[in-house]
Amino acid sequence: MIDKLSPRNLRVLIAVYEASTVAGAAQVLLRAPSAVSRSVQELEWALGTPLFERMTAGMLPTPAAEVAYRRAKRMEGEFLAAHRDLVDLGVVRHAPLFAMMMSARQIEMLLKLAELGRMPLVAEALGMSQPAISSALRELEQSLQVPLFERGLRRMVPTPAGALLVFRLRRVRSEIEHLRADVGSALGSVRGRVTLSMLPSSRTALMPQAIAHFVERHPDVQVTVVDAPFDVLFAGLQSGEIDVIYTGIGPEYQRRELRVEPVSRDGLVLVARAGHPLARRAKLTASDLARYPWVLRDPSAPSRQLLDQVFARIGLASPRVAVQAGDLGLLRGLLMQSDLLSAVSPEHLLHELQAGTLVVLDMDLPGSEREVGFVLRKDAQPSTPCRLLMDDIHALAITLSQHAIPRSHYEKE
Structure with missing residues (x-):
């Protein structure tokens, strides 16, 4: 067939x-x-x-x-x-x-x-x-x-x-798959496959809720989540193997012939375990941060590039990266079992911050706020299932942002 x-x-x-x-x-x-x-x-x-x-x-x-x-x-x-x-x-x-x-x-x-x-x-x-x-x-x-x-x-x-x-031909194959999905949707049967990637901070609350709600309503759609270095993800986006990426939006995407659809905003905070030597220190300095190793994403990740820009803007040396990883479970374990530091969106480690096992350190990162949203190929025409999932993510992101917990709630007294 x-x-x-x-x-x-x-x-x-x-x-x-x-x-x-x-x-x-x-x-x-x-x-x-x-x-x-x-x-x-x-x-x-x-x-x-x-x-x-x-x-x-x-x-x-x-x-x-x-x-x-x-x-x-x-x-x-x-x-x-x-x-x-x-x-x-x-x-x-x-x-x-x-x-x-x-x-x-x-x-x-x-x-x-x-x-x-x-x-x-x-x-x-x-x-x-x-x-x-x-x-x-x-x-x-x-x-x-x-x-x-x-x-x-x-x-x-x-x-x-x-x-x-x-x-x-990878793009052609993608269009063939989208054709079948679009025709099915036109006949009232939403089916097919959606392949996407997402920034880590969305994996704790936003994406699990949005995807679970979507597949419950559309059981004949398979959602595939891809995790890889951002250079690999963007190559997949251009070849049609990945439909959409939900991530932080930077000006460099315009130079990559990509289309962006902003959804919400987030920012970076410095985090460490609750018993970290810096956890109860007020007004941390550059020398405080320089004494400890960091765990961060790969250099091509938007959050990593944003952090480097913020550090350069406020006159801090780039972090000493001991571990380069994007896996949420590994990041959580490394932070809780060592003196490693990291910089993430609060939503990335939402449950740990709410439980008090991790804390936000007392140092502002001015200029770390950014738009978050969808990145697509400039000439992309998402399939009907993909667009429906994007609509669900967009609606839920707005709802969650309206009920976001302020940063002060996570900071150690």
Whole structure:
């Protein structure tokens, strides 16, 4: 069923939608009308709904076809972008691939080769024979007249042309998944998958409540949460593998061709265990902080970059980072069992601060307040399930911010 939602068939959908007749689409595509009709029927079978009403005057798009057409045009745009990316590398300008002449199986094969790097693993993952994979890859490379993978002793590595094509095909695969989800939602059945990442401070209250509420109302949607260094997350966002990131918003995102949707605000505080030597000290100084090691996120994390900026602004040396980690459980354990310091949003360690096992140290961090919200690819069109989840997160974030506990509540008397 998945293979029926291929670029090859969706190319036919575009032609029929724009020509309004099977005969007109067949003329544009240089295919027999019976082949065009068969492609439309395969799409309808795969999506479980009619896409066109067969009228005497032509093909009238249904609401499902309107949704599918918009996604198919986005896929067409990715293939055109692949053409622009690859022509400078010597590929054949009129290769069939650039006209969306690919099956979903071919896309999965190339993406699995890039991911796994070994043909036996790809064959096992896709249920294909190694000769079939080798033949399909060779045929594709011959049509483009450039190698897509370097055959090494241990693994296959994408060439520059292969890497560019893989990037675009990841976006195409994402659009195929969104198409199925959007059509289902248009028919009243919210289903599909949402892949997101989030800043650690949202994982204590906001995200557990929002996601639990969402999956209760939409049990046919799978929510996948990705945790990785921010550079990896943003690469996934650009390739379509991650739908949205909920994080602190900085001006650098505008330079990354990203779109931001602010939701709320937060700030950083210095935290340590309740029995820490600095816990009862008033008006801490730079020398006080310099005596102790820190546990912080990786340098690409927005909170880490913000802290470095704040320290530079108030004339403090950068913290001496002994442990670099983003895992909440590890952070909690390190702070409670050592004299390590950290800087986090209060919501990050909400339960520990409320219980008094961790405390906020007496030192202001002016300029650490920031906007928090969604970061998406600049040209992204989130699927219906993704947008519904974002709406739930947004609404709950506003509610929680209205009932936020002030910083003074956490400070040690």
